[in-house]
Amino acid sequence: MKVHNFNAGPSVLPNEVLYKASKALIDFEGSGMSILEIGHRTPLFQAVLDEARNLLRELMQLDDDFEILYLHGGATTQFLQVPMNLLENDGTASYIDTGVWSNKAIKEAKQFGFVDVAASSKESNYNHIPKQFTIQPKSTYLHITTNNTIYGTQWQKIPETDVPLVADMSSDILSRQLDFNKFTLIYAGVQKNMGAAGTTMVAVRKSALGKVTRKIPTILDYRNHIENGSMLNTPPVFAIYISMLTLRWLKDQGGAAGIEKINEKKAALLYNEIDHNPLFRGTVAKEDRSRMNVCYIMDKPELEEEFLKFCKKEDIIGIKGHRSVGGFRASLYNALPYDSVEVLVEAMKYFSLKKA
Ligand code: PLP
Known part of the structure; x- marks a missing residue:
């Protein structure tokens, strides 16, 4: 799988x-x-x-x-x-x-x-x-x-x-x-x-x-x-x-125009969760946000490791942020399915509720 x-x-x-x-x-x-x-x-x-x-x-x-x-x-x-x-x-x-x-x-x-x-x-x-x-x-x-x-x-x-x-x-x-x-x-x-x-x-x-x-x-x-x-x-x-x-x-997929629509949808779903979930926060100016690499952190950094472990259990991998930024980085390149973003967003929602 x-x-x-x-x-x-x-x-x-x-x-x-x-x-x-x-x-x-x-x-x-x-x-x-x-x-x-x-x-x-x-x-x-x-x-x-x-x-x-x-x-x-x-x-x-x-x-x-x-x-x-x-x-x-x-x-x-x-x-x-x-x-x-x-x-x-x-x-x-x-x-x-x-x-x-x-x-x-x-x-x-x-x-x-x-x-x-x-x-x-x-x-x-x-x-x-x-x-x-x-x-x-x-x-x-x-x-x-x-x-x-x-x-x-x-x-x-x-x-x-x-x-x-x-x-x-x-x-x-x-x-x-x-x-x-x-x-x-x-x-x-x-x-x-x-x-x-x-x-x-x-x-x-x-x-x-x-x-x-x-x-x-x-x-x-x-x-x-x-x-x-x-x-x-x-x-x-x-x-x-x-x-x-x-x-x-x-x-x-419809070339650049077709994949752009899918990429926009994927990024919008994740950024929307980051902006509404009290546990997470985006790290860059909204108007310059990348649709490819979504960087975000937690206000409670002590929970980061636990969230990463939880993600691993849910088969979500590769979201640990680069050391220069910390937190998380989810890369949403062309071939990443929309479903994967849905799974990540669900994990963020569930984890946040558990910690509320
Ligand atoms: N430029 C950008 C924007 C990158 O993201 C990377 C690698 O991640 C590189 C250059 C370096 O590419 P390569 O490892 O193919 O030399």
Whole structure:
């Protein structure tokens, strides 16, 4: 029996993806070989990679200037690969600091050029998205983290700016409708909303590349990956296959528009309980609340351990908050069923009544 899996990532995957993938582990498409045994340059795998990239283009409705890549190294590698490819040594990039992950991106960018931290919500333990900031017109790009996995905040409106926009969408990619064409580069580890750990999606405008003068190592130059059709070296075959299956599932849910409606319903149910249950309290500004990672605490912290134990008994797992915030964090990614949120809300109601 499956549990109610609120893990922050890697996280829950759709059942049909897991069934299909487990069949493919034994015999992939009747080939007599496991998906783990096929050559990456065979037509069998090429079809998987093509379908995954085409689905991404379709679901994100990207224009023709974009190239879509599946890369290794996690979003963490993108923290350095983005400035290495886009930022000149004497250039400046603007970053908005909304938490741990933005900070890691800022730290890497400083190795390649100047970084202007245009705004930060650090002073208030990242409990909101900064609203006031000025971007230097000469900035090469503005980097934002669209959803802050640890603190539970999310940009509800993408900032309007004249400088190219770069975004880390690791924890909310394809969870809602967005005009993805407003961006110059988007990256996301796929292990939360569109697959399993092992690969990172990058959508980059070709027109933004080739402008820096530094020598870029072969494997880190986006242009080499583009030229080689996202197969510069052996790609993470299984992770890309799972991502392709998850994107097919996402399309069946009605794409970004369809999944957004479900995600809104899930988040509304949980936030409503947090706002009405006297035992719990949300940790972030209401207007910036994430629909992906719901962070909340108890006014009586001494009951936290007991609540976690109670949840475990109810097959609710993965809701312990990150150490920087404490309390609880329930991650409601695309594949988390609405029923799981209902079970969590029931547990919160019951526990609260018991303690009243
Ligand atoms: N960016 C965000 C917003 C994340 O949530 C994470 C991981 O949770 C990362 C980056 C790092 O991703 P990876 O572990 O794929 O390098």
